Amino acid sequence: MVTKNVLMTILKNILDAIDEGIHVIDKNGFTILYNHAMAELEGMKVDEVLGHKFLSVFPDLDYQTSTLLQVLQTEKPILDQSQTYLNKQKKKIMTINSTIPLYVNNQKIGAVEIAKNITRIKDLSDEIMRLQQTISKPVYRSDGKIPRYTFEDLKGQSPGFQKAIKMAKRAAKTSSSVLVYGETGTGKELFVQGIHYNSSRGKNPFIAQNCAAFPESLLESILFGTTKGSFTGAVDRPGIFEQANGGTILLDEINSMGLQLQAKLLRVLQEGYVRRVGGLKDIPIDVRIIATTNEDPQSLLEYGKIRKDLYYRINVVNVTIPPLRERKDDIPLLTDYFITKFNDRLDLTVAGVTDQCLRAFTLYPWPGNVRELENAIEGAMNLSLGEKWLDEDCFPDYVFREAEKKFAETQNNLHISLDEFLDLNEVMEKVETTYIKKAMLSSSGNISQAAQRLGIKRQTLQHKLKKYRLEH
Numbered sequence: 063m064v065t066k067n068v069l070m071t072i073l074k075n076i077l078d079a080i081d082e083g084i085h086v087i088d089k090n091g092f093t094i095l096y097n098h099a100m101a102e103l104e105g106m107k108v109d110e111v112l113g114h115k116f117l118s119v120f121p122d123l124d125y126q127t128s129t130l131l132q133v134l135q136t137e138k139p140i141l142d143q144s145q146t147y148l149n150k151q152k153k154k155i156m157t158i159n160s161t162i163p164l165y166v167n168n169q170k171i172g173a174v175e176i177a178k179n180i181t182r183i184k185d186l187s188d189e190i191m192r193l194q195q196t197i198s199k200p201v202y203r204s205d206g207k208i209p210r211y212t213f214e215d216l217k218g219q220s221p222g223f224q225k226a227i228k229m230a231k232r233a234a235k236t237s238s239s240v241l242v243y244g245e246t247g248t249g250k251e252l253f254v255q256g257i258h259y260n261s262s263r264g265k266n267p268f269i270a271q272n273c274a275a276f277p278e279s280l281l282e283s284i285l286f287g288t289t290k291g292s293f294t295g296a297v298d299r300p301g302i303f304e305q306a307n308g309g310t311i312l313l314d315e316i317n318s319m320g321l322q323l324q325a326k327l328l329r330v331l332q333e334g335y336v337r338r339v340g341g342l343k344d345i346p347i348d349v350r351i352i353a354t355t356n357e358d359p360q361s362l363l364e365y366g367k368i369r370k371d372l373y374y375r376i377n378v379v380n381v382t383i384p385p386l387r388e389r390k391d392d393i394p395l396l397t398d399y400f401i402t403k404f405n406d407r408l409d410l411t412v413a414g415v416t417d418q419c420l421r422a423f424t425l426y427p428w429p430g431n432v433r434e435l436e437n438a439i440e441g442a443m444n445l446s447l448g449e450k451w452l453d454e455d456c457f458p459d460y461v462f463r464e465a466e467k468k469f470a471e472t473q474n475n476l477h478i479s480l481d482e483f484l485d486l487n488e489v490m491e492k493v494e495t496t497y498i499k500k501a502m503l504s505s506s507g508n509i510s511q512a513a514q515r516l517g518i519k520r521q522t523l524q525h526k527l528k529k530y531r532l533e534h
């Protein structure tokens with residue numbers, strides 16, 4: 063059995079080993095426990111406080127301003143409260159405090175304050191915000207310092223892509239919110255810039271903010287700004303809503319934003335006012351929101367990753383960019399476009415890719431979409447040794463391995479056994495899909511050419527591609 067004295071020694075040892083500051087006063091306001099961490103925070107010596115009456119050690123405080131005395135009086139705990147103060151050594155300290163009343167046999171015997179020092183964390187988060195606002199967050203302005211894209215930079219003729227362009231051009235004529243959905247590398251950012259620079263806001267700021275890059279509380283400060291003394295910001299700093307006033311904010315990867323912040327964002331959009339974190343003033347704002355997601359909006363709703371109300375507020379105009387594997391028509395065109403681009407940039411005279419390469423390109427699924435195609439071509443041209451036509455050797459092996467796999471699939475799927483009775487429609491369907499796939503393949507995804515090979519009209523082929531859900 064350990065004695066009380068031993069227990070007390072153990073307690074003192076523990077208190078001095080932990081990072082949290084601990085201060086316990088008895089019901090008469092005398093300090094009965096005070097650890098080193100608390101002494102360091104407050105710029106005191108343990109002996110100056112331990113055993114002394116609280117108010118005689120801290121004469122500037124009273125029952126209103128001291129949380130310990132307040133809790134002793136009211137018996138109501140104060141949890142997770144942030145405090146900023148200058149300590150005895152005139153050092154600025156920020157803490158998160160919890161203060162709770164203490165009881166023995168239902169009798170109040172005192173109160174304890176537990177303080178976590180967050181000064182360093184706070185400094186770091188301030189520094190991140192400062193860097194974010196000066197360097198990492200691209201601020202696109204009409205001064206041309208950062209690449210600006212317009213609709214002319216967006217290449218593609220396939221119907222799905224053209225529909226997306228049509229929607230984006232319509233959106234540019236309005237100030238409505240827009241949700242752009244597309245897999246990674248499909249050109250979402252280009253679309254968003256296209257909308258901004260073609261809109262009446264085009265001469266005003268365009269600010270892009272990635273919602274996945276920061277924890278929620280920091281993102282909130284970045285969006286809405288901070289007020290002096292508030293937990294997340296030591297200085298008055300406008301958020302990007304204020305900075306982009308009159309212009310457009312791109313909220314990239316909105317699907318990564320936490321649900322609580324989504325609710326706050328919705329309020330700002332509905333009310334047209336922003337309130338800085340820790341502030342009291344409502345600041346009127348006029349910004350257009352364009353959000354992007356690389357996950358299907360329907361599944362975001364289904365899995366509760368986006369609030370329904372926010373979704374309907376933002377999805378006023380919907381631009382859906384099909385992945386490259388679903389618009390293979392565009393592959394030859396984009397290939398030529400990027401070859402021209404890198405011929406200029408690298409001072410080369412490459413004429414194109416070989417037919418065999420192009421065929422593989424139309425079979426490969428391009429998980430990184432247009433960005434992946436562009437990078438593959440840039441890589442190949444960097445490695446080129448003056449050849450006119452880029453062939454298989456210039457591109458990564460996996461492109462051709464994947465393409466071969468796909469090719470094998472299209473070759474072997476016509477198995478019609480005359481022994482089993484199949485519905486004639488099913489037989490026709492099998493034959494049609496197999497021949498259509500072959501024709502599309504040998505014409506590198508060009509619908510007009512494939513239709514010619516099959517001896518049918520382009521529209522008929524388009525109809526069948528849709529009917530059989532064949533990727534093209």
Ligand SMILES: Nc1ncnc2c1ncn2[C@@H]1O[C@H](COP(=O)(O)OP(=O)(O)OP(=O)(O)O)[C@@H](O)[C@H]1O
Pocket residue numbers: 215216217218244245246247248249250251252253356432433436
């Ligand atoms: N239709 C297109 N025409 C020309 N270039 C394109 C097109 N689509 C994409 N690109 C090229 O691909 C690159 C990637 O596009 P972007 O950054 O807009 O993709 P994203 O959809 O925003 O991708 P992520 O989800 O990864 O952010 C662009 O820098 C551009 O060079």
Ligand SMILES: [Mg+2]
Pocket residue numbers: 250251314
């Ligand atoms: Mg992007």
